[in-house]
Amino acid sequence: MSTPPTDGPDWRPVRRVRAHEEVLARIEEQIAAGRLKAGDRLPGERQLAESLGVSRASVREALRVLEAMGVLVSTTGRGPDAGAVLVGRPADALADILRLHVGLAHFSLHDIVETRRIVETWAARSAAEQAGPEHLARLRDAVSRMAGPGLTPDRFNQADADFHLALAEASGNTVVATLMHGLRDAVGRHAVEAVERLGWPESAAILRADHLRILAAVEGGRPDDAAAAVRDHLARSYPGH
């Protein structure tokens, strides 16, 4: 942490630290030290500002950052549940980052889809090895909602999202599940395009068959088949990627 010894003066430019960054650092300290955990409430904005010696505006900027990262949620009003409460909801934050950088052309759709293939084939493999009954039930439910009367492209897309999310969670790895969620959300609108490209409602039957194949492999405990089924499904959903 200290400046290394040198021959002469070492005029490193003073790294300007803004007030809200200090606030962020203090809060992260508390989290890293275990003094703040999910479910805990932060002091009120006014009290926090006074305690840290900064203005309420600076505190609020820090809280907005934490909120954007899925670390806290703020609610108005009074009572034990009001105020800023720490949570663990990184999925939306991840999706936001991916989506924004796709928009800025820093991430290509190709790379997003490829990453999803890497992560999701592993998830399918892991799910086939260890999925529990409740995960299998969720997968079956999602597939069942991909057919029947009253099916619309929107409902189909929702069922598809639920299926892939359930598959990721069945892998038993929270980080993988969160990444999967974010990766799919970031290209969410393209999933609708895939359905339209294949034609409605024929596409529903085709894609549902894909999901049935994945489900069967997971239920049967066949990791290689599950991985292959996911790979084929993604290739069909995003041709050219």
Next chain:
Amino acid sequence: MSTPPTDGPDWRPVRRVRAHEEVLARIEEQIAAGRLKAGDRLPGERQLAESLGVSRASVREALRVLEAMGVLVSTTGRGPDAGAVLVGRPADALADILRLHVGLAHFSLHDIVETRRIVETWAARSAAEQAGPEHLARLRDAVSRMAGPGLTPDRFNQADADFHLALAEASGNTVVATLMHGLRDAVGRHAVEAVERLGWPESAAILRADHLRILAAVEGGRPDDAAAAVRDHLARSYPGH
């Protein structure tokens, strides 16, 4: 987008939209429409506030969020380069999210390491198939810096980070490279622990041999060997995970 027809009144609770969220939405609109891209400057905070009909404080909260997501950087002063400029730097943002949620115990170290193994074995495989001369040079340079006089645990750790980042970038997938970067940063301090656990300076020789093996497989264009070498290396670096 419109409310679906129902039998009676559908009193959906009004989703309160805060001012800074509106600002975020407007800016993302411009990005998604291609009217804003990396390198472009945003209007000044005061002008933006007036244009959108909100206060400067609300604009600033939105800008802090975008900054936390690696989408823009703000600089003071005057001139063409001053103000808020759009960039594409998602790596730090990703690392921040992962680190914070590890601290909140929502992500386990085990899952982080496992995810890194999934992504990095793929990266090694891909790098072995298509790494260019400049990527190979970076890998060789990083390995060379893992030996020699004046080597400290800190310098070794830096060379290790450079090696893994170069490997990820050699895979040709920007999303994978960014994820790798974030995953490694999130568990950065644990990398130092690994070196200390194995004992210094013996650990440097052991881990350098791992990197040499990865490098040789990549240079030789042997994807399976490269993947296996990475898997073994991570198993040695994070035993028990």
Next chain:
DNA sequence: ACAGGTGAATGGTCAGACCATACATTGGTC
């Protein structure tokens, strides 16, 4: 042509006020 001074535009910060929300408290009514 050059050097220096000055102004202006930018973000960074703060103080104070007011509003909206939702619970806590109080007091009255049955």
Next chain:
DNA sequence: GACCAATGTATGGTCTGACCATTCACCTGT
């Protein structure tokens, strides 16, 4: 005593206006 309405209060949400620090553009005098 139990219930319910009115009031109080702590919370976040927003705005206004001011001032500072930094950096460059411009002007001015040599």
